[in-house]
Amino acid sequence: MKMYLISDNVDTYTGMRLAGVDGVVVHEHDELYTALQNVLQDKTVGIVLLTEKLEREFPDIIDEFRLERKMPLLVAIPDRHGTGRKKDFITSYITEAIGLKL
Template sequence: MKMYLISDNIDTYTGMRLAGVEGVVIHERSELKDALEQAISDKEIGIILLTEKFGREFPEIIDEVRLHHKTPLIIEIPDRHGTGRKPDFITSYVNEAIGLKL
């Protein structure tokens, strides 16, 4: 199983390539759709890494893929500018998912 990066900047792409993760740098909505379709069609890809910018700008595309495809797993990662998430993002996500306050 492989990971695949869809990035909006060359710095994140370069760092992930140094770690052995293949990927692509894109900037437009249509490019994102094409890159996701290509990654989904490759059965060796088990995890798609997306920079958070795509999650903020095109959430409907990401949500549609998550709803209609069991695999690959889509994970949003921060880029060189840091994360746009709150500091307690993981705790609030777990609280929301399981209904218990930690």
């Protein structure tokens, strides 16, 4: 299975291309929707990497994609601007998931 990147900036796209991950750069709502539909046509793609900025800007598309599909897996990654997550997001995620404070 392959990975595919949908990015909002050329720097992230270039870095992932150097690592062997194909992808596309999008900026608009319709471009993101079209890119996700194109990825669904390629059955060899198992993981779609998406920059956190796109996830924040277009939650309607992302939520629809995640709710309606099991594959490919959609993973939000930080880009050159850093992450939008708080510093202890992993600890709080575990606490919320299992109800145990670490």
